[in-house]
Amino acid sequence: MHLQVENVSKRFGHGTAAKLVLDQISFDLHSGEFLALVGSSGSGKSTLMRLIAGLERPSTGSIRIDGQPVRGPGSDRGMVFQKYSLYPWLTAAQNVAFGMSLQGRPRLEIRERTAYFLEVVGLADAARRLPRELSGGMQQRVAIARALAAEPRVLLLDEPFGALDIQIRETMQEFLHRLWSQTGLAALLITHDLEEALLLANRVHILAPSPGRIVRSVVVDHDRSAMGQLRVSPAFLALREELASCLRSLEPASGR
Amino acid sequence: MPRINHPWTLGIAGVALVLLLWAGVSNSGLVDRLFLPTPQAVWTAAQGQWSSGMLVRDALASIQRVFLGFALSAGLALPIGIAMGSNTVICRLLEPLMGLIRYMPAPAFIPLLIIYFGLEELPKVLLIFIGTFFFNTLMIMDAVKFVPHELIETARTLGGRQLPILTRVVAPYIAPQVLDTYRINMASAWNLVIVAELVAATEGLGKRISLAQRFLRTDEIFLGLIVIGLIGLLIDLGFRALMRRSCAWAN
Ligand SMILES: Nc1ncnc2c1ncn2[C@@H]1O[C@H](COP(=O)(O)OP(=O)(O)OP(=O)(O)O)[C@@H](O)[C@H]1O
Numbered sequence: 400m401h402l403q404v405e406n407v408s409k410r411f412g413h414g415t416a417a418k419l420v421l422d423q424i425s426f427d428l429h430s431g432e433f434l435a436l437v438g439s440s441g442s443g444k445s446t447l448m449r450l451i452a453g454l455e456r457p458s459t460g461s462i463r464i465d466g467q468p469v470r471g472p473g474s475d476r477g478m479v480f481q482k483y484s485l486y487p488w489l490t491a492a493q494n495v496a497f498g499m500s501l502q503g504r505p506r507l508e509i510r511e512r513t514a515y516f517l518e519v520v521g522l523a524d525a526a527r528r529l530p531r532e533l534s535g536g537m538q539q540r541v542a543i544a545r546a547l548a549a550e551p552r553v554l555l556l557d558e559p560f561g562a563l564d565i566q567i568r569e570t571m572q573e574f575l576h577r578l579w580s581q582t583g584l585a586a587l588l589i590t591h592d593l594e595e596a597l598l599l600a601n602r603v604h605i606l607a608p609s610p611g612r613i614v615r616s617v618v619v620d621h622d623r624s625a626m627g628q629l630r631v632s633p634a635f636l637a638l639r640e641e642l643a644s645c646l647r648s649l650e651p652a653s654g655r
Numbered sequence: 656m657p658r659i660n661h662p663w664t665l666g667i668a669g670v671a672l673v674l675l676l677w678a679g680v681s682n683s684g685l686v687d688r689l690f691l692p693t694p695q696a697v698w699t700a701a702q703g704q705w706s707s708g709m710l711v712r713d714a715l716a717s718i719q720r721v722f723l724g725f726a727l728s729a730g731l732a733l734p735i736g737i738a739m740g741s742n743t744v745i746c747r748l749l750e751p752l753m754g755l756i757r758y759m760p761a762p763a764f765i766p767l768l769i770i771y772f773g774l775e776e777l778p779k780v781l782l783i784f785i786g787t788f789f790f791n792t793l794m795i796m797d798a799v800k801f802v803p804h805e806l807i808e809t810a811r812t813l814g815g816r817q818l819p820i821l822t823r824v825v826a827p828y829i830a831p832q833v834l835d836t837y838r839i840n841m842a843s844a845w846n847l848v849i850v851a852e853l854v855a856a857t858e859g860l861g862k863r864i865s866l867a868q869r870f871l872r873t874d875e876i877f878l879g880l881i882v883i884g885l886i887g888l889l890i891d892l893g894f895r896a897l898m899r900r901s902c903a904w905a906n
């Protein structure tokens with residue numbers, strides 16, 4: 400899998416009311432890579448994700464998957480939204496099965512894969528529960544299982560843990576890291592949490608706001624086997640501080 | 656002993672209070688019995704109409720009209736409301752028209768309906784249809800517009816196309832609101848069937864009331880009103896039960 404984002408710009412509105420939200424964004428993502436985009440609120444992160452998902456069209460530039468231009472949404476790109484997007488009338492298992500059943504897969508296969516992915520996200524016991532009976536972290540794990548079960552070639556994660564409190568966030572980060580290293584999937588994570596990006600991704604792009612553009616890219620290759628220690632290791636903290644000051648310098652009117 | 660904090664206790668007490676008041680005033684002789692019949696008189700009338708089979712026949716006639724008219728209205732309002740709520744072109748085309756017709760009082764259509772379709776069943780059924788279809792449709796349209804777009808977009812990223820999204824995301828999401836819409840508009844259907852029967856019918860609860868008026872049988876008028884109220888209440892409770900059972904996730 401090769402995702403190519405080339406000179407993508409996005410403008411909302413027309414004429415004098417037009418607003419440039421993304422300016423000439425380019426990057427690549429291959430199978431087995433984990434890429435994170437970090438930017439402050441309003442820097443166009445979700446917009447970029449929606450362009451890649453095919454929910455919106457770029458104003459200029461191109462987005463391709465294995466050479467094929469993205470023309471609309473499709474199950475080759477699995478998306479996990481910022482806000483909970485489980486179907487409230489379906490159980491956890493039915494939510495996981497939803498994409499597969501839209502794809503018209505055979506019943507037996509759906510049943511087996513549903514059980515498998517619920518197991519992967521550690522929710523086999525919660526299969527029959529409704530979303531409102533699940534905690535926020537469990538709900539996002541179901542959403543991830545649902546996206547994975549549809550067999551995407553790239554997983555798009557738009558601040559998937561943004562609404563969770565800090566402890567659950569850390570568990571979820573470790574969970575996501577394990578998941579990614581086991582599946583070898585291509586993952587694109589959007590976040591405004593620098594630590595999260597540095598913990599999970601091999602490459603981190605920093606987005607500057609208004610208009611959103613990539614101002615810095617770093618390759619991150621530390622040992623992730625012990626995430627708890629990594630969070631406090633000097634090299635990690637130094638890189639985090641350096642990028643944090645970069646992000647701060649990008650804030651408009653930084654006197655406040 | 657019924658528990659005082661049971662949700663129904665106060666409601667039943669309210670009804671009992673009014674019944675007692677009615678019994679007291681009507682039996683005291685303060686008011687002419689011609690105007691205010693006693694509960695016993697109404698009960699006797701009920702027994703009479705029950706044993707002659709008239710009560711059941713009237714009720715069935717009215718229920719059948721309501722059922723036919725409302726089924727037609729509900730059945731058409733669902734697809735059209737969903738289409739209007741999910742497609743801007745269809746919405747812009749139909750919403751002003753429906754918004755206009757909605758404010759025309761349905762009973763005002765009775766003369767036209769009689770001219771077109773005579774005095775048989777069809778005009779009564781159509782009156783109920785006209786009186787509820789536009790409300791049903793516009794309320795369903797509104798429900799569709801408020802489906803969270805994350806739910807729709809998730810389905811699209813999972814490979815869902817337009818029709819499956821309507822049937823498998825939009826329809827289940829709005830189901831509780833659709834049932835509630837039907838429950839509310841069912842009340843108008845009952846108003847209208849009585850109005851239609853007052854104008855022209857050979858049987859029906861409304862017809863019975865207008866005949867009773869001609870012979871100054873206030874006990875029968877009271878009986879008709881009470882029966883209409885009870886049937887309406889039962890239908891309302893039925894919708895609520897259906898909603899509780901089929902849409903447990905929404906509670
Ligand atoms: N459909 C739209 N029409 C007009 N403007 C839009 C639209 N979608 C997004 N925008 C604008 O684009 C800018 C970026 O929005 P976006 O949601 O992509 O930011 P974000 O980086 O995801 O922010 P957050 O961290 O708060 O989620 C915002 O100023 C927003 O107002």
Ligand SMILES: [Mg+2]
Nearest residue numbers: 444445446481
């Ligand atoms: Mg966002």
